[in-house]
Amino acid sequence: MPMRRLRHLTATVLLGCAVAFAAGTPSVETFVEAAGPTGALKGTMLAPVAAYGPVILIIPGSGPTDRDGNSPLGVRAATYRLLAEGLVARGATTVRIDKRGMFASTAATPDANAVTISDYVSDVHAWTAAIRQKTQASCVWLLGHSEGGLVALTAIQSEHDICGLLLVSVAGRPMGEVMRDQLISNPANTPLLSQALPAIDSLEAGKRVDTANMPLPLQRLFALEIQGFLIDAFSHDPAQLLRSYRKPVLILQGERDIQLREADARILKQSDPQATLVLLPDVNHVLKTVTSDDRRENIGAYADPSLPLAPGVVEAIARFVVANTNP
Numbered sequence: 001m002p003m004r005r006l007r008h009l010t011a012t013v014l015l016g017c018a019v020a021f022a023a024g025t026p027s028v029e030t031f032v033e034a035a036g037p038t039g040a041l042k043g044t045m046l047a048p049v050a051a052y053g054p055v056i057l058i059i060p061g062s063g064p065t066d067r068d069g070n071s072p073l074g075v076r077a078a079t080y081r082l083l084a085e086g087l088v089a090r091g092a093t094t095v096r097i098d099k100r101g102m103f104a105s106t107a108a109t110p111d112a113n114a115v116t117i118s119d120y121v122s123d124v125h126a127w128t129a130a131i132r133q134k135t136q137a138s139c140v141w142l143l144g145h146s147e148g149g150l151v152a153l154t155a156i157q158s159e160h161d162i163c164g165l166l167l168v169s170v171a172g173r174p175m176g177e178v179m180r181d182q183l184i185s186n187p188a189n190t191p192l193l194s195q196a197l198p199a200i201d202s203l204e205a206g207k208r209v210d211t212a213n214m215p216l217p218l219q220r221l222f223a224l225e226i227q228g229f230l231i232d233a234f235s236h237d238p239a240q241l242l243r244s245y246r247k248p249v250l251i252l253q254g255e256r257d258i259q260l261r262e263a264d265a266r267i268l269k270q271s272d273p274q275a276t277l278v279l280l281p282d283v284n285h286v287l288k289t290v291t292s293d294d295r296r297e298n299i300g301a302y303a304d305p306s307l308p309l310a311p312g313v314v315e316a317i318a319r320f321v322v323a324n325t326n327p
Contacts, residue, residue, distance in 0.1 A: 026050075027088045034123070034130035036100055039107025041123055043067055043097035045134075046084045053091040054325045055137040056166065057127055058083060059120075060096075061146030066103045067096040069145075069286070076305045077286040079145070086314030092321060094143075095131055099123075113225040116232040117154050124155040132161060139163040141321060144170060146259070146285065150233070153241040164248035164324055166317055169285050171260055172267025176204040176234040182259060186295075192218055203227065204234045239271040248324040249275035252316055254283030256290040258298050276320055283310040 026049040033040040044067055047053075058067075058080050065071050069079035084094040098105040100123050101112025108123075109115070128140045141163045144152030149170025156162055171178045180200050183189045189196070192215060199209045199222050208227045211219045222230070242249070249272050253265035262279060269277045284290045288301040289310040301307055 032095065032130065032134065034126040036105065036108025036123065036126065038109055040105070041097065041100060041108050041126060042104035043095050043127070044084075045093065045095045045131075046088045047093040047135075048088055048091055051091075052093045052135045052137060054141060054163070054321045055093045055095070055131055055135050056087065056141040056143050056321070057124065057131060058094055058096040059124060059142060059144045059148030059151050060099055061148050061169075064102055065099070067098045069096075070305075075286065075302045077288060077302050077307070078305050079286045079288075079309070082309045083143070083287075083314065083317070086309060087318055090314070090318040090322075092318060093135065095127065097123075097127060113223075113229065115229055117151060117236055118232075120151045121155045121158070124151060125159055128159060128161055141166055143168060143317070146170065147175075147233075150175070150236055150238055150241075153238050154236060156245055156247075157241065162247065163321075164250075165242075165245070166250045166252070166320070167268060168252045168287070168317075169254065169257055169260055170238065170251070170264070170268065172239050172264035172271070174204075174234055174237050175230075176200050178260065178264075181261075185258070191215075196221070200234075203230050206231050206235075239267050242268055242271040242275075245272060246274075248320070250278065250317065250320040251275050252278045252280070252313070254285065254287065254310070255279055255281045256283055256293075256298060257285045258295060259285040278312075278316045278320075280310060280312050280316070283313065287313045 028047055028049055030045045032045050033042050063071060068081040070076050080096045084096055087094050101109040131140050139161050142152040142155060143166040145168045149167045152165055180197060183193060183196050195214050196218055202209045209222055211222050251265050251268050253262055255262055265277060269275055282289050282291050284298050284301055286302050287309050288307045290298045290301055
């Protein structure tokens with residue numbers, strides 16, 4: 001997870017460039033950076049050769065998730081890379097990023113765990129400024145996946161150069177409620193609930209918890225190093241953050257998502273009745289096709305890089321962006 005507080009700095013440096021091709025469309029892949037608090041934030045831009053088109057910043061989800069959507073915790077779905085490739089084939093530019101303190105962005109902070117949502121928001125501001133400087137775009141779309149959606153929703157409170165929001169598999173409830181729901185919904189967690197649920201209650205109240213006598217899975221979930229981040233993250237209400245937003249919003253939710261419910265998407269839609277809600281059947285949290293209620297099949301899709309994105313995912317995002325982009 002996260003890092004340390006930062007003052008917004010803006011800069012972009014071209015580090016490398018390689019020609020790539022997505023779905024037969026000529027595109028160029030460029031390694032870009034924006035300034036972080038103690039060093040560079042790193043990312044990858046994938047753009048059509050002919051013109052930048054609409055520009056989308058992909059904000060990654062929770063934990064050690066890299067710019068491609070993979071994690072050393074067993075996630076190899078490459079969701080963000082596949083999104084970038086699908087969107088460039090439809091004329092859009094994307095920038096996907098390594099989080100502050102992680103992977104190629106390790107120099108951006110001395111401690112990737114000592115962060116807040118506001119720190120990630122500062123990084124979003126740095127990235128939007130750097131992207132606009134490079135592309136001359138008048139505004140940048142924010143695509144937040146999972147926890148990245150909370151970051152995007154917080155960023156809109158103080159960022160004016162955002163075209164709109166693309167909320168993909170994003171919670172409609174505060175993170176503590178989501179974590180509680182996730183633990184209860186998995187029968188394998190039943191022996192852990194007597195300690196896990198009071199721990200969530202304490203963190204929601206702004207109090208740290210002692211993990212010394214907890215089982216190893218809970219010691220990892222509530223690790224002392226990230227409790228400050230959890231306390232901060234639990235304090236944000238996604239639905240409340242969206243309520244007064246007036247720019248275009250897409251809410252995209254898979255109906256086979258075992259981390260978040262369809263109800264989360266509907267809570268967000270209720271907060272912004274003008275938002276476009278897209279529900280996709282047989283799509284899980286990492287946007288892969290899953291055709292049954294088998295939990296093992298669903299989780300197995302997280303670790304299979306050979307699986308393409310589910311049909312309809314890229315199409316829904318591209319269609320919405322094009323419809324809401326001024327010519």
